[in-house]
Structures are given as structure tokens and as C-alpha cells.
Amino acid sequence: MRERNHSAPPPRRIQRASRRRVNLAALTLLLAAPILLAGCGGDHSILNPAGPAARDIRLIWFVMLGFGTVVFVVVIALWLYTFKKRYVTRTPAQERRIGRRWIIGGGIILPTLTVIALLMFGVPTGKRMLTLPLDEPPEVIEVIGHQWWWEVRYPGAEGGEVVTANQLMMPAGEPVDFHVTAADVIHGFWIPRLGGKIDMLPGRINRIRLEADEPGVFGAQCAELCGVGHAHMKLHVEALPRAEFDAWLAARSDEALAELAAQNAAFDTARDNFTRFCSGCHQVAGISASNIGPNLSDVGGREALGAGVMAMEEGAVYQWLRNHQTLKPSNLMPRHDDLDNETLRDLGAWLETLTP
Numbered sequence: 001m002r003e004r005n006h007s008a009p010p011p012r013r014i015q016r017a018s019r020r021r022v023n024l025a026a027l028t029l030l031l032a033a034p035i036l037l038a039g040c041g042g043d044h045s046i047l048n049p050a051g052p053a054a055r056d057i058r059l060i061w062f063v064m065l066g067f068g069t070v071v072f073v074v075v076i077a078l079w080l081y082t083f084k085k086r087y088v089t090r091t092p093a094q095e096r097r098i099g100r101r102w103i104i105g106g107g108i109i110l111p112t113l114t115v116i117a118l119l120m121f122g123v124p125t126g127k128r129m130l131t132l133p134l135d136e137p138p139e140v141i142e143v144i145g146h147q148w149w150w151e152v153r154y155p156g157a158e159g160g161e162v163v164t165a166n167q168l169m170m171p172a173g174e175p176v177d178f179h180v181t182a183a184d185v186i187h188g189f190w191i192p193r194l195g196g197k198i199d200m201l202p203g204r205i206n207r208i209r210l211e212a213d214e215p216g217v218f219g220a221q222c223a224e225l226c227g228v229g230h231a232h233m234k235l236h237v238e239a240l241p242r243a244e245f246d247a248w249l250a251a252r253s254d255e256a257l258a259e260l261a262a263q264n265a266a267f268d269t270a271r272d273n274f275t276r277f278c279s280g281c282h283q284v285a286g287i288s289a290s291n292i293g294p295n296l297s298d299v300g301g302r303e304a305l306g307a308g309v310m311a312m313e314e315g316a317v318y319q320w321l322r323n324h325q326t327l328k329p330s331n332l333m334p335r336h337d338d339l340d341n342e343t344l345r346d347l348g349a350w351l352e353t354l355t356p
């Protein structure tokens with residue numbers, strides 16, 4: 001076998017070429033950095049926390065990253081060291097002893113210590129997100145995932161349970177317990193700036209405690225692939241000062257919403273048409289009680305339609321009614337090709353007046 005000489009330096013030309021490659025790689029990384037780092041901020045970033053649970057998660061993330069970096073550097077250093085090392089001849093017994101040392105030390109003791117250290121840090125941190133009893137029971141909000149929209153219920157509201165859809169209002173500055181489940185397939189509840197993700201499973205209620213430090217709007221998006229509409233399943237999350245939150249709930253009591261739905265005689269035809277064509281799937285307080293589709297009792301006051309596919313503005317409901325299969329392909333609301341534009345415009349105009 002031919003002996004290869006490891007110690008002779010490579011020819012100059014190759015040295016220069018490889019230095020150029022390294023420079024090019026460094027330059028590419030530098031130029032790509034803003035794009036890569038852009039993911040660290042914004043509405044859906046765990047590195048931009050807005051509550052205690054999310055801060056804990058960021059801390060765990062940084063500790064894991066630091067730990068991983070140390071392990072990476074040590075492994076690379078050992079690897080480089082093997083190139084430098086002069087070869088010595090050992091007896092098979094010596095080889096076995098050294099090999100055993102690596103397996104026991106590096107393969108058993110080191111990982112065990114590492115995992116214990118990370119668990120000692122991670123378990124108490126994670127515990128703070130559990131819905132353990134508090135002196136003052138927190139607000140409970142139930143969130144139910146549907147293909148491809150969100151049902152949100154407030155069982156503790158003073159004027160009786162409040163039900164809405166595709167928007168989640170919560171009080172700021174206090175813990176809130178979320179009880180989440182799904183009506184059909186698995187969905188994922190995740191408000192990255194407030195805390196961890198939790199699965200929404202049919203037939204099971206999962207609980208998570210989250211808190212928003214300050215009033216504000218937070219992005220959320222279904223975090224578990226749930227079918228063709230999955231990417232179109234956004235949730236508008238907004239934390240309000242306690243008093244505003246209470247007022248928001250009060251405006252959505254059954255009586256208040258039923259009164260809103262009944263007003264303005266000009267919309268009598270729209271109400272009739274709603275009862276004929278829509279009430280089998282949708283609830284409007286005082287008219288119908290189905291929840292196959294989103295509750296529409298307060299639809300005029302929402303930020304968006306179709307779980308975030310279009311902004312709520314004048315004429316938006318009509319646009320939804322006419323074009324929803326284009327705006328949100330394969331969503332589970334049937335087309336209403338049998339209804340003429342006039343009928344749908346009238347229905348849309350009435351629904352837009354439902355702004356508590």
C-alpha cells in the first residue's frame with residue numbers, strides 16, 4: 001500500500017483557491033444574515049415574547065442553543081485533533097481500554113449528565129405553563145378547531161356563555177386558561193409570542209395557561225396540518241385591558257346580540273333568506289343555533305373573514321358569499337350559485353350591521 005504523506009503542505013495554487021472558497025462562503029453567509037435573522041422578530045416569533053410563558057420558552061431555547069453550540073465546538077475540536085495527532089502503535093489491550101473509556105465516558109456518562117442538567121432546567125420552567133390551581137381562578141377560554149376555522153367560547157361570561165369565531169379576545173396582564181379541543185381532525189393551538197403550542201385533539205380537552213403582559217395584537221395560525229385549508233386557518237388574537245375585555249363580553253350577551261340581529265326592518269328579507277339558506281349551519285343570536293359553521297352574531301365587528309383570508313371592510317361579506325371557494329379553495333361552506341347577486345348583497349349588508 002502506498003503511504004500518503006499528510007504533513008506536506010498542499011501546492012500554493014490549491015491553497016489560494018480554497019481560501020477564495022472560504023471567503024465566498026463567508027460573504028454569502030453575511031449577505032444572507034438579514035434574511036435569516038428576519039425570522040427572529042415579528043408576529044409569529046418565539047424570540048419576540050410578550051408574556052411569561054413565552055419568555056421561559058425563549059430562555060429554554062437559548063440555553064439549548066448555547067449547550068448545543070458547546071457540544072458542537074467540542075466535537076469539531078476533537079475531530080480536528082485527530083488530524084494533528086501523531087500515530088502511535090498500541091497493543092490490542094490498550095486499544096480496547098481506550099475504546100471503553102470513550103464509550104463509557106462519552107457515550108453514557110456525558111449524555112446522562114447533559115440530559116439531567118437540561119431536565120433540571122426545563123421541567124420547572126415548563127411547569128409554569130400548567131393549569132395548576134391559583135388563588136383567584138383565572139378566566140377560562142375554550143377554543144375549538146374546525147376545518148378550517150376557530151370557535152371561541154367564554155363560559156365564564158357574566159351574561160351567559162359568549163361564542164364567537166376566528167377572533168380571540170383575552171384580558172391582558174393576568175393568566176388565562178385555554179381549554180382546547182377539535183371538532184373534526186387534529187389542529188394545533190399556538191400563539192408563538194405568548195407561549196407553547198398545544199395539540200387540539202377531537203374528544204379530548206388539553207389545557208394551557210398563557211398570559212399577555214400588555215394589551216396588543218398577536219399572530220396565530222393553526223400549527224398542525226389539518227387538510228387543504230390548513231394554511232388558511234389564522235386566528236386574530238388580541239389582549240385587552242380588563243375593563244375593555246369585560247365590556248367586549250357584555251356587548252356579546254345573547255340578549256344584546258339578538259337585539260342587534262332584529263333591528264332595522266329594511267333587512268327583513270335578508271333575515272328570511274338567512275333562515276332559509278344559512279341557518280342550518282350558522283348561528284345568529286335570536287334566529288338560529290347551529291354551529292357547523294362560524295357563529296355570525298358579531299361577524300360585522302371582526303377584523304377578517306374566512307379565518308384571515310380577507311379583511312373585513314364594506315362589501316366584504318358579499319365578496320365572501322360570492323367568491324369564497326376562490327378565496328379559500330375547498331372550504332366546507334357550499335357555493336350559493338343558486339342565489340342571485342341581489343340576494344347575496346342584501347344578506348352581506350345585513351350581516352355587516354352585526355357589529356356589537
Ligand code: HEC
Pocket residue numbers: 147148149165166229274277278279280281282292293294296299302304305306307317320321328331332333334336347351
Ligand atoms: C353547509 C353549511 C353552511 C351553509 C349552508 C352556509 N355556510 Fe357559511 N360557512 C360554513 C363554514 C364551514 C364556514 C367556514 C369556512 C372557512 O372559513 O373555512 C362558513 C363561513 C361563513 C362566513 C365567514 C365567517 C367568518 O367568521 O369568517 C360567512 C360570512 C358565512 N359563512 C355566511 C353564510 C351565509 C350568509 C350563508 C347562507 C347564504 C351561509 N354562510 C351558508 C358553512 C355553511
Ligand SMILES: [Cu+2]
Pocket residue numbers: 145146148186187188222223224225226230233
Ligand atoms: Cu387546523
